[in-house]
Amino acid sequence: xxxxxxxxxxxxxxxxxxxxxxxxxxxxxxxxxxxxxxxxxxxxxxxxxxxxxxxxxxxxxxxxxxxxxxxxxxxxxxxxxxxxxxxxxxxxxxxxxxxxxxxxxxxxxxxxxxxxxxxxxxxxxxxxxxxxxxxxxxxxxxxxxxxxxxxxxxxxxxxxxxxxxxxxxxxxxxxxxxxxxxxxxxxxxxxxxxxxxxxxxxxxxxxxxxxxxxxxxxxxxxxxxxxxxxxxxxxxxxxxxxxxxxxxxxxxxxxxxxxxxxxxxxxxxxxxxxxxxxxxxxxxxxxxxxxxxxxxxxxxxxxxxxxxxxxxxx
Amino acid sequence: xxxxxxxxxxxxxxxxxxxxxxxxxxxxxxxxxxxxxxxxxxxxxxxxxxxxxxxxxxxxxxxxxxxxxxxxxxxxxxxxxxxxxxxxxxxxxxxxxxxxxxxxxxxxxxxxxxxxxxxxxxxxxxxxxxxxxxxxxxxxxxxxxxxxxxxxxxxxxxxxxxxxxxxxxxxxxxxxxxxxxxxxxxxxxxxxxxxxxxxxxxxxxxxxxxxxxxxxxxxxxxxxxxxxxxxxxxxxxxxxxxxxxxxxxxxxxxxxxxxxxxxxxxxxxxxxxxxxxxxxxxxxxxxxxxxxxxxxxxxxxxxxxxxxxxxxxx
Numbered sequence: 001x002x003x004x005x006x007x008x009x010x011x012x013x014x015x016x017x018x019x020x021x022x023x024x025x026x027x028x029x030x031x032x033x034x035x036x037x038x039x040x041x042x043x044x045x046x047x048x049x050x051x052x053x054x055x056x057x058x059x060x061x062x063x064x065x066x067x068x069x070x071x072x073x074x075x076x077x078x079x080x081x082x083x084x085x086x087x088x089x090x091x092x093x094x095x096x097x098x099x100x101x102x103x104x105x106x107x108x109x110x111x112x113x114x115x116x117x118x119x120x121x122x123x124x125x126x127x128x129x130x131x132x133x134x135x136x137x138x139x140x141x142x143x144x145x146x147x148x149x150x151x152x153x154x155x156x157x158x159x160x161x162x163x164x165x166x167x168x169x170x171x172x173x174x175x176x177x178x179x180x181x182x183x184x185x186x187x188x189x190x191x192x193x194x195x196x197x198x199x200x201x202x203x204x205x206x207x208x209x210x211x212x213x214x215x216x217x218x219x220x221x222x223x224x225x226x227x228x229x230x231x232x233x234x235x236x237x238x239x240x241x242x243x244x245x246x247x248x249x250x251x252x253x254x255x256x257x258x259x260x261x262x263x264x265x266x267x268x269x270x271x272x273x274x275x276x277x278x279x280x281x282x283x284x285x286x287x288x289x290x291x292x293x294x295x296x297x298x299x300x301x302x303x304x305x306x307x308x309x310x311x312x313x314x
Numbered sequence: 315x316x317x318x319x320x321x322x323x324x325x326x327x328x329x330x331x332x333x334x335x336x337x338x339x340x341x342x343x344x345x346x347x348x349x350x351x352x353x354x355x356x357x358x359x360x361x362x363x364x365x366x367x368x369x370x371x372x373x374x375x376x377x378x379x380x381x382x383x384x385x386x387x388x389x390x391x392x393x394x395x396x397x398x399x400x401x402x403x404x405x406x407x408x409x410x411x412x413x414x415x416x417x418x419x420x421x422x423x424x425x426x427x428x429x430x431x432x433x434x435x436x437x438x439x440x441x442x443x444x445x446x447x448x449x450x451x452x453x454x455x456x457x458x459x460x461x462x463x464x465x466x467x468x469x470x471x472x473x474x475x476x477x478x479x480x481x482x483x484x485x486x487x488x489x490x491x492x493x494x495x496x497x498x499x500x501x502x503x504x505x506x507x508x509x510x511x512x513x514x515x516x517x518x519x520x521x522x523x524x525x526x527x528x529x530x531x532x533x534x535x536x537x538x539x540x541x542x543x544x545x546x547x548x549x550x551x552x553x554x555x556x557x558x559x560x561x562x563x564x565x566x567x568x569x570x571x572x573x574x575x576x577x578x579x580x581x582x583x584x585x586x587x588x589x590x591x592x593x594x595x596x597x598x599x600x601x602x603x604x605x606x607x608x609x610x611x612x613x614x615x616x617x618x619x620x621x622x623x624x625x626x627x628x
Binding site for chain 2: 040041042071073074077078080081082083091092094095096098099101102105116117120121
């Protein structure tokens with residue numbers, strides 16, 4: 001079993017690639033829920049949905065989130081009715097949130113609801129939210145504390161960041177299957193997602209970090225930092241603010257207690273030489289996934305690197 | 315002030331006519347909420363919405379319910395996700411239910427929420443749900459008890475009816491403004507809505523029937539029965555089952571303790587003669603509202619009849 005830890009956007013691209021490299025039933029994806037949000041009274045799990053849609057083959061390639069060929073008629077009408085509209089939900093996408101919210105209100109756990117949605121979308125890989133408990137990534141800014149969507153979408157990650165908290169993490173439990181799949185994995189891949197706000201919340205769930213330290217599976221991370229900056233989004237600034245450098249060295253730092261292999265972009269080959277001085281294997285590849293071929297190649301490269309490291313580790 | 319008691323479909327047509335006859339701020343509409351339903355986790359008030367949309371000029375003339383030019387993409391996707399789909403909500407329409415549900419969950423009363431929705435839709439007449447408390451019209455059938463939407467939409471009003479209950483009515487209070495507007499009205503109009511399932515629940519709210527008996531305003535009902543049968547829907551059968559005849563005489567019976575004038579269709583002029591033997595004024599008009607002209611004419615006729623009766627009553 002290949003286990004992937006991931007956020008939404010960048011991770012969804014790698015997952016799309018992995019689908020062509022790993023048989024669906026051999027893939028388990030553990031997804032960040034730290035940026036889940038209550039929107040229009042509905043429980044929205046943006047990262048879970050991006051991965052669901054990616055695995056179902058219906059993720060909008062144009063937008064990178066939401067469903068292909070979606071429309072936004074309800075959204076426009078909500079704005080007309082004076083409801084908040086800085087966060088968009090498509091008309092088709094709404095069905096996911098309505099279903100999730102109804103099932104949660106009926107008493108089901110998020111992991112069970114996610115499994116039901118996956119089944120309905122004919123997804124044959126295993127998709128696990130990191131926890132059934134609520135963990136909220138909170139961004140402390142000079143103007144006050146924002147939840148992740150307020151910071152990222154509403155404020156377009158413009159405010160400076162003082163600190164990042166994973167509220168509720170200390171009392172959260174990993175969702176059923178999370179620790180077991182990490183222990184039993186053939187290889188573990190950390191997707192090129194934001195180490196602070198996408199992978200960070202997963203690692204903050206008690207037991208997950210320990211499971212990664214303890215597992216016999218090789219752990220490979222794909223760097224979301226290319227040429228000293230995030231490909232998209234505020235990962236660079238956030239990494240600095242939590243005390244890591246905004247570079248591939250910072251990514252290595254974030255995962256230093258369990259990482260076996262770091263895959264960095266070809267552009268960072270000079271920095272890669274420095275990193276190699278320690279225990280860490282650092283490999284260079286094209287990590288910028290524009291086409292489906294790019295995604296498949298990086299996925300193949302990453303899985304191959306993991307299995308190589310497995311031979312070395314065993 | 316002209317006060318109208320109404321359900322959805324037929325009543326919405328008369329309300330559309332009244333808009334051209336009465337100034338918006340002189341019109342108060344008290345609406346049945348006995349067929350409100352929780353659908354996909356949202357609070358849906360079908361009759362309130364029909365009247366809201368009618369007053370906003372955006373009721374679908376094609377369907378007779380919901381919004382003009384709506385689409386059903388979310389609905390189709392819900393079916394795909396295995397959610398119940400026998401009741402349709404349009405993509406634009408969903409915004410109303412999402413907004414209502416959010417506002418209700420925030421602790422606002424249905425009447426306050428309705429006023430807010432009306433304001434947002436630039437409706438200048440007053441729209442009052444009959445009660446802020448939950449009253450559910452339940453239909454007892456040989457196969458078990460159904461809520462109104464299950465009976466009417468899911469089962470297409472095919473099952474036989476043993477009894478009709480207004481569950482919760484005994485403890486419900488009229489919404490703020492209901493009794494006051496009935497007491498202060500210049501005229502009160504009962505729309506051509508089902509006497510059992512549309513007007514019945516309103517009359518079942520403690521205090522409403524008494525207010526109608528006590529008011530000095532003339533009370534005019536437009537018969538929903540034409541030629542011995544309901545123009546649409548199961549009013550005929552339901553009236554028989556609660557002990558009234560399925561005729562204009564049955565309508566008179568339903569409202570006998572407070573009605574001043576009954577407007578019946580031209581087709582029923584012979585029956586009208588018999589009814590006139592008592593105290594009741596019975597007037598004939600074309601009550602089949604196909605065009606906007608029909609609606610306006612019937613509205614004008616009804617208001618005129620009410621004001622005539624007012625002179626007689628005062």
